[in-house]
Amino acid sequence: MQNDFYDxxxxxxxxxxxxxxxTKGVVITGDIVISVADIDLIYVGLxxxxxxxxxxxxxxxxxxxx
Amino acid sequence: MSLIIYALIQNGQKNxxxxxxxxxxxxxxxxxxxxINYKELSAVFSVEVQKVEKADKADFIKYAEIIxxxxxxxxxxxxxxxxxxxxxxxxxxxLDKNYSAFLExxxxxxxxxxxxxxxxxSSKNQDNIINNNLGDVSLKVPNILMGTSDSKQYxxxxxxxxxxxxxRNKYIEKLKLSFLDEVxxxxxxxxxxxxxxxxxxxxxxxxxxxxxKEKLLEGIDNLRKMYPENNIIITGPWPPYNFVNINIQ
Numbered sequence: 001m002q003n004d005f006y007d008x009x010x011x012x013x014x015x016x017x018x019x020x021x022x023t024k025g026v027v028i029t030g031d032i033v034i035s036v037a038d039i040d041l042i043y044v045g046l047x048x049x050x051x052x053x054x055x056x057x058x059x060x061x062x063x064x065x066x
Numbered sequence: 067m068s069l070i071i072y073a074l075i076q077n078g079q080k081n082x083x084x085x086x087x088x089x090x091x092x093x094x095x096x097x098x099x100x101x102i103n104y105k106e107l108s109a110v111f112s113v114e115v116q117k118v119e120k121a122d123k124a125d126f127i128k129y130a131e132i133i134x135x136x137x138x139x140x141x142x143x144x145x146x147x148x149x150x151x152x153x154x155x156x157x158x159x160x161l162d163k164n165y166s167a168f169l170e171x172x173x174x175x176x177x178x179x180x181x182x183x184x185x186x187x188s189s190k191n192q193d194n195i196i197n198n199n200l201g202d203v204s205l206k207v208p209n210i211l212m213g214t215s216d217s218k219q220y221x222x223x224x225x226x227x228x229x230x231x232x233x234r235n236k237y238i239e240k241l242k243l244s245f246l247d248e249v250x251x252x253x254x255x256x257x258x259x260x261x262x263x264x265x266x267x268x269x270x271x272x273x274x275x276x277x278x279k280e281k282l283l284e285g286i287d288n289l290r291k292m293y294p295e296n297n298i299i300i301t302g303p304w305p306p307y308n309f310v311n312i313n314i315q
Contacts, residue, residue: 013301016182017130018123024307025146026074026168028160 069157071111071149072132073142073305076172077103084108087139095128102154104161107168110136111157137305141176143168143312144305164312171310178255178273180309181282181302185241185268185289188297195295196237238267244292245270248285252278257308267296271308279303 075084085101088110092099101108110132126147133144151157161168187195211222242258245268249256255273262269274282283300290298 012184012299014127016301016304017134018126020144020304020307021126021130021133021147023146024310025144026149026171026310026312027146028071028149028151 068114068150068152069111069154070114070129071109071145071151071157071160072099072129073110073136073144074161074168074172075108075110075136075140075142076169076176077106077108078140084136084139088136091132091135095132097128097132099132102157104158105165107161107165107172109157109161110142133305137179141172141178142305143171143175143310144307167312171312175273175306175309178275178306178309179279179303180271180273180306181279181300182304183245183249183268183270183272183286184266184297184299184301185245185293186265186297186299187267188295196233198295199237199240199293241267241293241296245289248289249282251285252281255309259308273306273309276303 088099088101097112099110099112101110129147133142136142137144151160207222207225211218211225213219246256249270249272253272253274257271259269259271261267272282286298286300
């Protein structure tokens with residue numbers, strides 16, 4: 001039962017994981033932080049969040065249909 | 067060279083099992099995870115000799131996976147992706163400068179884990195759901211808005227939208243109170259995230275002692291019985307990302 005539950009929500013779980021590692025947790029800011037390949041991590045975070053919303057909407061539609 | 071920091075943990079009796087877990091996991095994922103100790107704290111990190119060339123979804127997932135795996139063996143402070151320092155000296159300086167804050171946070175979350183609870187409208191017709199729950203009150207239009215002129219029609223439309231929004235907020239507030247009734251039996255550590263789309267009713271995170279997991283699931287089941295018209299999704303357990311608000315300058 002519990003396994004089924006987690007399988008159904010696997011996609012949401014991945015989005016939750018991405019949301020957490022990119023926007024939560026202990027944050028280091030300032031001189032000692034270097035950016036990854038000069039990509040602004042805030043930008044990366046926003047991009048993932050936006051794609052998360054799209055996937056969430058898609059997932060929502062699938063739930064509606066079923 | 068950059069040191070990618072994944073998590074901070076407290077030294078203790080589990081040191082050998084944590085070390086064993088990290089060594090085994092390092093082989094599985096082919097990333098050489100290391101630990102350094104500073105007083106009562108340890109940092110789990112890896113060393114990147116070459117400049118990191120890209121950051122994509124797979125990197126983020128791997129990063130989350132590493133933190134998740136370590137969290138199965140001990141309480142930890144998860145670091146946000148992008149927590150890099152350029153030398154061992156910087157890492158020691160980081161631990162030294164923030165030692166008390168780190169230790170205090172670890173004590174606060176010790177033996178606890180995080181769960182995410184999302185409540186979503188299960189149908190596109192949200193108005194019907196709200197009306198069924200709150201009672202279908204026909205819109206009482208004030209006399210002052212009656213009329214056929216363009217301005218009256220405009221005001222009437224505004225009034226209708228406002229009324230619908232008001233009822234939606236009332237419904238959300240009612241559901242939020244029911245949710246809080248259930249989880250506050252278990253914990254006071256509840257946070258509401260800003261909802262990303264109108265499909266969301268609640269996007270919350272809770273921090274509970276590990277042994278209270280079954281009670282939390284029971285509470286969420288109660289909520290599902292109270293609001294069968296919605297999708298109520300729980301994910302977790304997660305390392306306590308949402309309850310370690312430390313910003314290191």
